[in-house]
Amino acid sequence: MDAAARPAALYGRRKGQRREPAPANGLEENDIPDIIFFPNGVDLRQVTVLPKAEWVRIRDSVDSAAREAARILAEKKERKDMHLRSKAVVKNWPNTIAGQAQRKLKARKLREEKEEEERKQLDLEEAQFQAAKRKEAIEQAKTYQYYQNERVKRLHKALLLAEVLKERDAQTEFKKTKPDIYKKKEEEMEREREKAILKEQEKAHERYMNRQALCRDHLEQIKEHKHQAELDKLQAKKEGEEIQRLTKLYELEVERENEKKLEEKLELRRLHQEHVADQDILKVVQKQKQEDDDDKIQAHFKAKQNMAKLRREKEAEMNRLMQEQRDNITNHLAALMKQTFEGIDERVARDMAEKEAEWEKERKEKEEKKKAELKSIAEHRAAVIKMKEEREKEARLQGKERLHELMETDRIYLEMEKEKKLRKRNENIKMQNIQIQQMAEKRAREQHEKQVELDYESQKEIIAICKEQEFQEYAKQIIDSESKTAQNIYPLLKAVKEGVGGGHGPVYRERGGIRPSYQARDVNGTQLPSYNCNTTQEIKKINTNSSIPEAKARLGFTW
Structure with a gap:
């Protein structure tokens, strides 16, 4: 509206x-x-x-x-904001306790950062030193491992034997020139002893001077430490006085703040009391107003009661007057009836005719109304039947649509099944391809492993050749150095002989260039000699004759 x-x-x-x-x-x-x-x-x-x-x-x-x-x-929020602003302003002041503490913390942080940098530098130097030590240890380990090689050991044994032979020759020569050597040796020892005494005296004097200098340095450090301690005491005393002054200022500030808070509390209490007094006055006024309203309501109620009483009295008076008027009318009508009694039959007949006409009219109206109702019922029935037919038609259409939907769903399901079968077939084909690829990869991997193994064997041979060359160079250096001083270097030449194993047999190139050794079949199991003797000739004769088991037993074969 x-x-x-x-x-x-x-x-x-x-x-x-x-x-x-x-x-x-x-x-x-x-x-x-x-x-x-x-x-x-x-x-x-x-x-x-x-x-x-x-x-x-x-x-x-x-x-x-x-x-x-x-x-x-709002007042609380304003006070809080003012407090936060005050804290933000005072936060960076250097002459407060918090500022001094912050400055000390900052200095301490800088000092710790500097110490941390120094520690990092020391750690770096220590790490470099340890890395150098590890490198040196690795080199020593490599050298030791190289010296633990069997051929190098045999070479060193041969070198020791060559040194022993050289020493024996030197001792033989020394016996011939012994008296002259002892005399020269004693003179040389005397000169060395005098030099050592002079050197020891110089060292003692140098140590004495160093001790004197160290004592002077210690005395200077003690004086400096005492002076620094006195300065620290004065600084601590000044800081204590400053802290006391700031503490007194803080206490005065706290006392002022407390007084201010007390004044605010008293002001709030006064305002609250005034508010309570205003509330009491307002309650009294409201109560007075309520009483006035109640009086008005009671006066209104009494006025309504009086008006109702007057209305009842007026209605009683009117009923009485109406009753009197009714009685007068009744008497008047009785007189009129007496006067008009003669025309009653005519009027009754006329009234009956009028009544019958009215009844006929009402009957016709009822019939017309009934016909209209029947017509509306028929129209309603036809509308209901039409609506039912439309609903059935709509239901049939919906059923057809549902059937089409089911058919479409079946078609989609069949297509999905076909796609599923096709996808499964493709997956199987893909799996077969993957298996074929895996088989090819496996074959290629096996070939690669074989090739790697062959490469490894070839690398082993190359490494063995390199080691052999290195050993030959090392042995050549030793032999060259020994050949200048020693006369008998046959043990070194024998140790340098090609082939790993140290045996007397042939060198097997296909097995890494080893030279195997054969043991004799006896209690000691010593290696067979490389020279020919009468026994070898006898074995040859036995082989030419018939006794092969005896020859096998002599050679150490066990099969």
Whole structure:
């Protein structure tokens, strides 16, 4: 419904009353009455219209608690914001306890960072030193491992044997030149002893001077430490005095803050007491107003009772007058009936005819109404039948659509099954291809492993050749150095002989260039000699004759 059709109430006057013209000095915009629309069915005579000032007063009295709470929250928020701003301002001041502590912490952090950098540098130097030690240890281990090789051991044994032979030759020569050597040796020892005595005296004097210098350094350090301790004590004393001064300032600030808080509490208490007094006054006024309203209601109720009593009395009076008038009318009618008794039959007949005409008219109207109802029933039945046919037709269409949907679903299912079978077939083909690829990869991997093994064997042969060349170079250096001083270098030449194993047999190139050794079949199991003797000739003769088992036993074969 449109707002213009609703009943409206204007603040300050009833509907239908004329508003007085505005005064000559004009009216403010806020004094223009507001318009409120009420729903339909509201009796405006039962609506209480209040002035705007009264309405504002009631609203303020109702919302005073919420506004007071909002004001208190705003004051708390303002104090908190002021406290945070004060903390932000004081945070970077250097002359406060917190600032000094922050400065000390910063200095300590810088000192720790510097110490950490020094420790990192020391750790780096230590890591480099340890890496060098590890490298040296690895080199020593490689050298030791190389020296533990069997051929190198035999070479060193041969070198030792060559050294022994050389020493034996030297001792033989020494026996011939022994007296002259001892005399020269004693003179040389005497010169060395005098040199050692002079050197020892120089070292003692140098140690004495170093001790004197060290003592002077220690005395200087002790004086410096004492002076530094006195400076630290003075600094600590100054810091203590500064802390005491700042503590007193802090206590004064705290005392001022407490006094300020106490004044605020007293002010809040006074305001609260005033508010409570205002609330009590407001309650008394409301109670007085309620009593006035009750008096008005009671006066209104009494007036209504009086009006009801007067209305009952007036109704009784009117009933009495009506009864008197009814009696007069009855008497008058009796007189009239006596006067008009003769024309009653005619009037009765006329009335009966009129009644019959009215009855006939009512009967015709009823029949027409019945026909109209039957017609409306037939039309309704036809509409219902038509609606039923349309519903059946719609149901058949829906059934056809459902059948088409089922057929489409079956078709989609069959296509999905076909796709599934095709996908499965493709997966099988893909799996076969993967298996074939895996077989090919396996074959290629086996070939690659064989090739790797062959490469490994070839690398082993190359490494063995390189080791052999290295050993031959090392042995050549030793032999060259020994050949300059020693006369008998046959043990070295024998140890340098090609072939690993140290045997007397042939060198097997296909087995890494080893030279196997054969043991004799006796208790010691010593190696067979490489020279021919009478026994070898005898074995040859036995082989030429017939005794092969004896020859096998002599050679050490066990099969």
